[in-house]
Amino acid sequence: xxxxxxxxxxxxxxxxxxxxxxxxxxxxxxxxxxxxxxxxxxxxxxxxxxxxxxxxxxxxxxxxxxxxxxxxxxxxxxxxxxxxxxxxxxxxxxxxxxxxxxxxxxxxxxxxxxxxxxxxxxxxxxxxxxxxxxxxxxxxxxxxxxxxxxxxxxxxxxxxxxxxxxxxxxxxxxxxxxxxxxxxxxxxxxxxxxxxxxxxxxxxxxxxxxxxxxxxxxxxxxxxxxxxxxxxxxxxxxxxxxxxxxxxxx
Numbered sequence: 001x002x003x004x005x006x007x008x009x010x011x012x013x014x015x016x017x018x019x020x021x022x023x024x025x026x027x028x029x030x031x032x033x034x035x036x037x038x039x040x041x042x043x044x045x046x047x048x049x050x051x052x053x054x055x056x057x058x059x060x061x062x063x064x065x066x067x068x069x070x071x072x073x074x075x076x077x078x079x080x081x082x083x084x085x086x087x088x089x090x091x092x093x094x095x096x097x098x099x100x101x102x103x104x105x106x107x108x109x110x111x112x113x114x115x116x117x118x119x120x121x122x123x124x125x126x127x128x129x130x131x132x133x134x135x136x137x138x139x140x141x142x143x144x145x146x147x148x149x150x151x152x153x154x155x156x157x158x159x160x161x162x163x164x165x166x167x168x169x170x171x172x173x174x175x176x177x178x179x180x181x182x183x184x185x186x187x188x189x190x191x192x193x194x195x196x197x198x199x200x201x202x203x204x205x206x207x208x209x210x211x212x213x214x215x216x217x218x219x220x221x222x223x224x225x226x227x228x229x230x231x232x233x234x235x236x237x238x239x240x241x242x243x244x245x246x247x248x249x250x
Contacts, residue, residue: 026228027214028235031243035202036066038239042200043070045145045235049196050115053080054144057186057194058107059157060087060099061149063202068106076112084138086146087158087185088121090130090175097181098123127175127182134173134184143194146186150201154209154222158185161221188226195232199224204241211245 032038046067049056058064089097093104100120108114119137122130148156158176159165165176168187176183191197201210213224214236220226228234243249 026234028233029214029243029246029249030235030237031249032237032239035063035239038200038202038237039063039067040070041237042067042147042198043074045196045198045237046071046147047075049145050075050078050081052144053082054195055082055084055141057084057086057143057146057191058099058103059147059149059200060085060089060102063149063200064147065102065106067147067200068103069110072107072110076110078107078111078115079113081115082117082119083115084119084141084143084186085121086148086191087183088123088130089180090123090125090127090182090184092124093120093122121173121184123184127177127184131171131173131175131184134186135171138172138186138190141190143190145196145198146191146194148191148197148199148224148227150199150206150209150213150224152205152209154212154224156199156213156224156227157191158183159188159223159227161223163220163223166220166223166226191227192230194229197227197229197232197234199234199236201236201242202239204244206242207244210236210238210242215246 030041085099088099091097093100121134150156153161165174168174169189172190173184173186176185212222218225
């Protein structure tokens with residue numbers, strides 16, 4: 001069992017404290033009582049990586065936004081780091097669906113010193129062109145931290161169940177078709193080469209996917225089950241609702 005809680009010393013920002021529990025398939029679980037506490041734990045890891053000058057890949061979706069806001073509150077100087085995105089929709093950067101726009105509003109607009117490099121996926125170019133450009137940019141890059149989400153269908157980044165993109169081993173970024181809009185995603189070799197892969201997942205609606213991704217066997221029907229840091233650490237930061245179907249992890 002691994003439980004994290006906030007301690008709030010007078011005059012200091014909220015910082016999470018948690019132990020870790022080794023889970024199935026090499027995953028360390030950090031389980032918190034509330035989504036806010038889980039997001040705070042992710043924020044602390046983002047700040048740690050930023051201060052160390054690492055390459056960081058951000059994710060989109062509803063869950064990481066508050067983590068980005070908390071990270072901006074913990075550290076306003078991000079000049080040492082380099083930011084990337086694990087995936088992006090093929091939309092302009094000011095589109096409400098853009099993962100870049102989410103991070104800009106929640107993180108970049110709230111800090112004093114910007115990252116040394118901000119590598120936005122230029123989705124407005126279209127899938128193939130944007131993926132080719134990002135593939136070139138990623139040459140020689142090793143991520144220090146890859147922040148990942150988890151969909152109810154088990155997808156992570158824009159790697160969807162049984163997608164051909166899951167088999168890609170040469171390219172670092174590829175275009176993928178999806179029901180809503182075309183997307184560009186980092187591939188498994190890039191993400192799994194990160195020194196630290198961090199999944200941030202909250203909510204009861206994700207509990208079944210969490211169990212498949214972290215307690216089941218690797219299976220392309222649950223893409224997140226295929227992603228582990230090969231030579232580093234894989235951490236799953238969860239709230240209790242998301243962890244509800246994991247045996248012996250509460």
